[in-house]
Amino acid sequence: MKLYRELAGWWPLFSEPLHYASEAEFIHKVLDDFGNGPRQRVLELGSGGGNNAFHLSAHYSLTLVDVSPQMLGVSRKLNPLCEHIEGDMRTVRLGRAFDAVFIHDAICYLTSEQDLHAAMRTAFEHCRVGGTALFMPDFVCETFVAETKHGGYDSGVRGLRYLDWTYDPDPDDTTYIVDLVIAMREANSEVRVVHDRHIQGLFAPSRLATPAQRDRLRGAGYCRSLAARSICCQTPCLRQPSTQEKVDGSDQETHRDRPDSFCFELDCLNDLSSR
Numbered sequence: 090m091k092l093y094r095e096l097a098g099w100w101p102l103f104s105e106p107l108h109y110a111s112e113a114e115f116i117h118k119v120l121d122d123f124g125n126g127p128r129q130r131v132l133e134l135g136s137g138g139g140n141n142a143f144h145l146s147a148h149y150s151l152t153l154v155d156v157s158p159q160m161l162g163v164s165r166k167l168n169p170l171c172e173h174i175e176g177d178m179r180t181v182r183l184g185r186a187f188d189a190v191f192i193h194d195a196i197c198y199l200t201s202e203q204d205l206h207a208a209m210r211t212a213f214e215h216c217r218v219g220g221t222a223l224f225m226p227d228f229v230c231e232t233f234v235a236e237t238k239h240g241g242y243d244s245g246v247r248g249l250r251y252l253d254w255t256y257d258p259d260p261d262d263t264t265y266i267v268d269l270v271i272a273m274r275e276a277n278s279e280v281r282v283v284h285d286r287h288i289q290g291l292f293a294p295s296r297l298a299t300p301a302q303r304d305r306l307r308g309a310g311y312c313r314s315l316a317a318r319s320i321c322c323q324t325p326c327l328r329q330p331s332t333q334e335k336v337d338g339s340d341q342e343t344h345r346d347r348p349d350s351f352c353f354e355l356d357c358l359n360d361l362s363s364r
């Protein structure tokens with residue numbers, strides 16, 4: 090994805106911390122409400138430009154993992170006090186446990202159940218006994234809506250605007266498409282337009298508790314938590330409209346409910362640590 094690689098330097102004009110304020114608040118509430126013991130050390134997998142971290146670093150000591158060194162560079166500037174580590178959420182192993190682990194919109198980039206479970210396994214491996222793992226995809230099957238959005242910001246002589254066109258050509262598979270058209274204006278007023286296609290994953294949290302899913306999750310260490318204490322959080326969470334959208338008021342659908350995060354308390358760690 091160009092946005093997270095060669096265009097990463099434009100990320101602050103694509104999305105700013107305000108864009109993530111209400112979702113960061115939701116994450117803070119979940120981490121406070123679930124689990125037990127201290128809530129100090131928190132790991133975010135797929136931390137991107139660090140917009141969540143910008144808000145959450147007031148409450149936690151954060152370790153931020155992302156597969157893109159360019160996005161980590163953007164986040165370092167915004168969150169100089171956070172620990173930043175390059176790694177893939179499916180495979181990274183830091184050799185230590187945290188009070189909580191969460192994956193927000195980055196989990197959308199996992200498009201197969203195998204990859205999804207690998208990332209859940211990573212979360213599990215890094216969560217202490219009694220800790221909390223939280224997964225917050227943009228959509229799950231039950232909440233998917235085709236939509237278009239736009240946004241972007243100016244900063245000095247640079248400006249960016251984007252159109253985000255989200256649709257699902259095949260409702261029977263586990264993916265949907267986000268086509269981004271990104272226009273960037275440089276100091277010389279030339280506008281460059283780039284098309285960036287993001288293939289994203291679409292899964293049903295309700296199906297995670299079926300016997301077949303449970304078998305697969307057993308391999309990821311989630312059997313006990315699913316059997317005994319699985320929790321599906323259904324708290325609505327609104328993404329803030331961007332400044333541009335608020336200024337011109339022309340956006341048709343600038344934000345939407347995000348009701349289906351799913352969250353497991355990892356009290357199964359005791360069992361696993363004795364294996």
Ligand SMILES: C[S@@+](CC[C@H](N)C(=O)[O-])C[C@H]1O[C@@H](n2cnc3c(N)ncnc32)[C@H](O)[C@@H]1O
Nearest residue numbers: 135136137138139140141156157160177178195
């Ligand atoms: C939408 S951005 C995340 C924005 C972030 N929530 C924030 O607060 O700024 C998605 C990020 O997921 C990262 N990503 C995608 N696949 C990944 C993977 N397998 N492991 C780690 N990071 C991944 C991308 O590099 C990108 O930085």
